[in-house]
Amino acid sequence: MRRSPSPAPVPAAAAPPHLRPPRPAGWWIVPVALGIGAVVFGVAWWLLTSASAPSGGGPAATPAPASTAAPLPSGVTLVQVRSEVLRTALAAGAGIGAAITLMLAFRRQRHQEIAIFHTSHDATERRVTDLYTKAVEQLGHGKAAVRLGGLYALERLAQDNPGHRQTIVNVICAYLRMPYTLPAPASGPVQDPPARPAPTLNDRWLHPPTPGNEETPLPEQPAADKTDDAEGERQVRLTAQRILGEHLRDDRTPEERDSGQPADVRFWPGMRLDLTGATLIDLDFQHCHMAKAQFSGAVFTGDARFDGAVFTGDARFIGATFTRRALFDGATFTGDARFIGATFTGGALFDGATFTGDAGFVGATFAEGFQGRDVRVLRPDRFHRGRSVRRGDFHRGRRVRRGDLR
Structure with missing residues (x-):
């Protein structure tokens, strides 16, 4: 039996309108x-x-x-x-x-x-x-199919009840924060277990069947079960990430938002994410809007896509690890952006990004450089640089000197 995610309080719906109690007659x-x-x-x-x-x-x-x-x-x-x-x-x-x-x-x-x-x-x-x-109980089930059903049930519940969305987002984030180890790639083709030889006439004569052992099946292969469970857990986590990405994404252009055009009904505005220490697989948060995002200590396996994302509050990636590319092209950081001690194994792409508050890259490591063409930093004095193994191409309203991010 799997451990269920950290228990979250039962969501409290929006209270009915306040009505004055009737006075005694x-x-x-x-x-x-x-x-x-x-x-x-x-x-x-x-x-x-x-x-x-x-x-x-x-x-x-x-x-x-x-x-x-x-x-x-x-x-x-x-x-x-x-x-x-x-x-x-x-x-x-x-x-x-x-x-x-x-x-x-x-x-x-x-x-x-x-x-x-x-x-x-x-x-x-x-x-x-x-x-x-x-x-929530289904999320703690041992079978991946049941856990998937629990995620879809939570998604539908949040879609139909806006007052419960933040609580359900917290539950999904809690599930993604649970310890998870990526399955190791198979070293070779999986071989079928050896078949049991058919009993001969002598075997039946010398060892007649007795109650309890006449039809004893072969035990299940634990290695295969572990492989299937690991792949099932991977699919569950990908589904949880997809649910968050789909409902945090606002595909309207800035002009459409300024003109007051309503967002899609599937968009959940004002959500706060806490994915501290989570293992995230090929995360796709393009054009997502987050009121507050906490990714400190998270491990991003595969590409991490935050193209066009909008962080209306603080965005914390302290100590995060990006195993491949980290794409923040066109992202907007309204609050503080903290990448202190982050490790960028692949490319770090911040072309066209906007930093309104503090931007901290102190102690960050860029194995393949920092690319930030046409980056807007509204508070240059609060932009703290990190270390880069290779030269970063960074713009701050002008082309800065070589080695600014070393």
Whole structure:
């Protein structure tokens, strides 16, 4: 059983929008009731004061001034007027009560919608957590095919859930950081194991089959299993690198990005990589965008392609080893670029690269020279040179003297 990568915390999805918890209803029921009563009383008072009392029929509750009082119509008594006033006031109170009831119904409906939203959100989070946990467990399986399935499951999960992408990228990087030794090339053709000779009649007579040994198969060849496992692990690692490269790559031109053209839906912006000490095989990160990249101590077997890559944060290649060519043509280092103590066994190509922050090559070794035509260094005083076995052709807005990188 393989060791699973370093356990990463279960990804936390984007939290639902903050909603104010409903307040207890008790504190506003009494004010509302008092308000309705005040409205009913006010309407009744206003209507009663507007009605005039008859001249001799009895005292009015609140007679209106003579200048503004209107005489009662014939056949209408003050009792009838008061009844109509009371009915009108109660109707006004009932209307206000109906409005409050409608508001309460809306509040109840809103509460139900919020509850349904949270229930759906929780169900989605449980499903994502289950898929994530199962995929991480598959990465620790002994069979390469199962590990490949785990990688593809994580890729799909990250594509469908942007809030989990950084966590899933961390898991893939953790897998690539696990110790790995490249399989040794075969020294000769692989020979089939010798076949077991068929038993003769004498063998069957002298050694009759007994329960437990009549059909004993030949043991599996451990060497072949190790070879197959090493090749399977190589394919798993290549797939992990391909997943990172495909989703970090932004194929838009600078003009398209400046014009606001949207990126491809498969592009994952703002990802941070930690591949410290990883063994990377034919890494292809052309035109990839990384918020922060940590490759310190990594071993790049085969060509390492960072053509047109954009490092918006610090890029650290401290002590990294490039066994073949390291291609950084057109790369942009917005933050600090640290190649301190790096070993470039093949060519180091930085044509057209841009260094905005500090560029450190102190202690770096260039076995086949440093090629950097049209390199832009915005802070020349912060460009620290390394050692080169052969002369490097380096430009910093001008052609520098021979031996600048020795």
